[in-house]
Amino acid sequence: MGCCSTATAITEATNASDEPYGTSRLAAHLRHRRDVPPVEAVRHLTRDVTNHQGGDVRDDATVVCLDWH
Secondary structure, three states: OOEEEEOHHHHOOEOOOOOEOHHHHHHHHHHHOOOOOHHHHHHHHHHHHHHHHOOOOOOOOOEEEEOOO
């Protein structure tokens, strides 16, 4: 994956303890999946954020991941 951009709704998504998903968790998540195709990276990230929140995404969560050859 070459480039990824997210809306603040991703990093600001909070769990039941009011802890945000955060930029550190986002960066670690993307590093761990740097070798997957962009469409899979988006799926994994949105699933992880949804799980973090304990259900549906509550805000305008936009994720764009690109790759080039």
